[in-house]
Amino acid sequence: MKLNDGLVGLLLIAFSLVLLVHVSAFPDMPGQNFGPSVLPSLVAVGLILCSLVLIVRALRASPRHPLVEWDAWVTSPRLVFAFLAVIGAVAFYIAFSETLGYLVAAPLSLLVVLRACGVRWIAALALAVLVSLAIHHVFYTLLKVALPWGLLIEYAW
Amino acid sequence: MESIALAFSLVADPYVLGVILASSLFGLFVGAIPGLTATMATALLVPVTFFMPSVPAVAAIVSCTAMAIFSGDIPGALLRxxxxxxxxxYTDEAYxxxxxxxxxxxxxxxLVFSAIGGLLGTLVLVTAAPALAEVALNFSSFEYFWLxxxxxxCAVFIASDRPLKGFVSLLLGLLLATIGLNNPAAHPRFTFGSDDLLGGISFIPLMVGMFAVSEVxxxxxSTGESRLTLAQERFGNVFAGQWALIRRYPLAIFRGSAVGTAIGALPGAGADIAAWISYAISKRFSKTPEKFGTGxxxxxxxxxxxxxxxxxxxWIPALVFGIPGDSITAIAIGVLYMKGMNPGPAIFLNNPENIYAVFIVFFLANLLMLPLGLLAIRLYKQILRVxxxxxxxVILAFCMVGSFAINNTAFDIGVMLVAGVAAFFMERNGFPIAPLILGVVLGSMFEENFATSLIKAEGxxxxxxxxxxxxxLGVFTILVWLSPFALRILRRPRP
Incomplete structure (x- = not known):
């Protein structure tokens, strides 16, 4: 998805204005002219200036670019589903790895991603389990990372 | 002298040598697969190096990236x-x-000239960095501010063909760096009540997201990617004829290494820009420029x-000033801080043996490239079969666990995911990622030195x-800012 540069500029200006309002509430440093709001304000001003140039260039461009250009994959339901599935699988892991445990949540989300990439069911199942176990071995056993056990806490090693 | 001997013993440790070998093989593999970059290899490696002592951690990054940059040539020559x-x-030329x-x-x-370029670049690093550090010891906040x-x-003007969008990226990076308590007043900026954000955005999950998840x-x-077919599958002796090339192009080799090292040392401009510029220089000064582009x-x-x-x-500005020369050293600086080897001129005084050990690893990695690179070329058909x-x-799963591992929090996996999706859309809209990363790395250093200098300057x-x-430094920086306007005026046709 490619947005027109002018549209990006408008969005950035809106964002910068919100930013300026937000940082104006930051406390000042007593007796000094450099408070925590200085750098964010400079960034906001810089973003507004850049955005103005982006907008002017976009208006001058001929032929005018469309407001939104959709990429080829957006028209393929399979690819859109795959894209969302990958994001969903990571989000699922973030939400449930603590309660379900790594050894439940990781193979499940890996399975979804493997399927989204077009790996066949049996291979995907086998890979999801084996790779999750291998990563568990490297990070939990060798590197001592506290991967969550969740449901499987009784079987923890 | 004593510290050099100590450095050798640090590197000669079987554990360190094992790490070098393993990360070299990893780098060769990742670099050889189209779509997986050297930066991504580094980002994937960092969660593992997090658990190593400082010398093997840095050694892993150094050897992995050197190999990945070479092995990127293989699919260039065989798959275009x-x-x-x-x-x-030079992919077209090689193909x-x-x-x-x-x-x-x-x-x-x-293979051979990657190794030679790497070795000559290392020689410059070894001689220039300590000398520069000597000068830098006297730097105050003013010098650091300008640096x-x-x-x-540089990140905006040199590293990108679209300075305006590069600048937007950079500003967004600086803004990300302001998140958290780390500011002159210790005011919690942009944390929105979240405890996870008080310490700022964790850098490694951010990098992993931007360089690896976006690629996934x-x-x-990707639509309709056809099967990859190799232009040639079996190879004779790849070292045949290389000696003749060294004798025919000594100046080009030297010039390439020197220009490459210099461009690498500029903040924000890395190996890819160095290769483009050197290719252009080579054509410009060649006796047979008409042959360029024909193989x-x-x-x-x-x-x-x-x-x-x-x-x-x-690595020169990275080690001496803590200012990354490219996105790879940006990651490496993060590792150096985590490992207590804070970059800065004092690094050569406090624990010189660690730095010398890093230098030795540079030489070792570039020498190891010859046999391992040969292996990668021989096995390329098999590598491509993965x-x-x-x-x-699998990479995504590794990214998730790696991002979690840094602070043991699922919040960081969220940072990774958001960064990955953001980088995906930014690249599609022509906003380069590298300036953003540089902004994040340099943001707090910039603010700190700016604040200190302003206070010292008393208005x-x-x-x-x-x-x-x-x-x-100040005048030079301002000249670089003015250069686009000056160029525009010079190029304007006279009436």
Whole structure:
């Protein structure tokens, strides 16, 4: 998805204005002219200036670019589903790895991603389990990372 | 002298040598697969290096990236797809040579001159960095202010063909760096009540997201990628004829390594830009410029040396000032801080043996490249057989656990995911990622030195130029800012 540069500029200006309002509430440093709001304000001003140039260039461009250009994959339901599935699988892991445990949540989300990439069911199942176990071995056993056990806490090693 | 001996014993440790070998093989593999970059290899490696002592941690990054930059040449020559962006400059040339039946010559040239470029670049690093550190010991906040500003400026003007969008990226990076308590007043900025954000955005999950997860997303939505067919599958002796090339192009090799190292040392410009510029220089000064583009080895020799030289060069500002020369050293600086080897001129005083050990690893990695690179070329058909639709999900799983491992919090996996999706859309809209990363790395350093300098200056802007080095750096930085306007005026047709 490619947005027109002018549209990006408008969005950035809106964002910068919100930013300026937000940082104006930051406390000042007593007796000094450099408070925590200085750098964010400079960034906001810089973003507004850049955005103005982006907008002017976009208006001058001929032929005018469309407001939104959709990429080829957006028209393929399979690819859109795959894209969302990958994001969903990571989000699922973030939400449930603590309660379900790594050894439940990781193979499940890996399975979804493997399927989204077009790996066949049996291979995907086998890979999801084996790779999750291998990563568990490297990070939990060798590197001592506290991967969550969740449901499987009784079987923890 | 004592610290050099100590450094040798640090590297000679079987554990360190094992780490070097393993990360070299990893780098070769990742670099050789189209779509997986050297930066991504580094980002994937960092969660593991997090658990190592400092010397093997840095050794892993150094050897992995050196190998990945070389092995990016292999798919360039055989598939006409650069394995990493640093090989893109001469991919067409290399592929044409393969088509002419010179696959051995071009692969060998890539290998030999990568190693030579890397070694010469390392020599510069070893001599320049301590000398520079000597000078930098006297730097005050004014010098650092200008240096950081110059670094940020280079990132925008040199590292990107679209300075305006690069600047937007950079500003967004600076903004990300302001999140958390780390500011002059210790005011919680942009945390929105979240405890996880008090310490700021964790850098490694951010990098992993931007450089690895975005690539996985791009792969998932890629339409109709056909099967990869190699232009040639079996190879004779790739070292045959390389000696003749060294004798024919000594100046090009030297120039490529020197230009590459210099460009690498500029903040924000890394191996890929070095290769493009060196390829152009090589054509400009060649006795036979008409042969360029038809499958001529000269440009490959020069820019192949340049991109590996750039890798070493990028470490000069990284070690001496803590200012990354490219996105790889940006990650490396994060590792150095985590390992208590804080970059800065004092690094050569406090624990010189660690730095010397890093230098030794540089030499070792570039020498090890010759046998391991040969192996990678020989096994390339097998490497390519690893199905990418299975590899990408595995990479994603690794990214998730790696991001979690840094602080043991699922919040960081969220940072990774958001960064990955953001980078995916930013790249599609022409906003480069590298300036953003540089902004994040340099943000707090910039703010700190800016604040200190302003307080010291007591309201006088002239104070920023009063010290000689600060003044020179300041004037130079401002000249770089003005250069686009000056160029525009010069180029304007006269009435």
């Amino acid at each position: 797809m650069p394995g990493t962006p640093a090989s893109a400059a 044409r040579m393969t088509r002419k039946g010179q696959a051995e010559l071009v692969l060998g040239a890539g 950081v500003l110059l670094g940020l400026t 997303l791009r792969f998932v939505v 001529h080895v000269e440009g490959v020799v020069e820019s192949g040396a340049a991109n590996n030289g750039a890798l070493s060069g990028a 199905p990418r639709q299975a590899l990408m999900p 006088s802007w002239l104070a920023f130029f009063e010290r000689p080095i600060a003044g020179a």
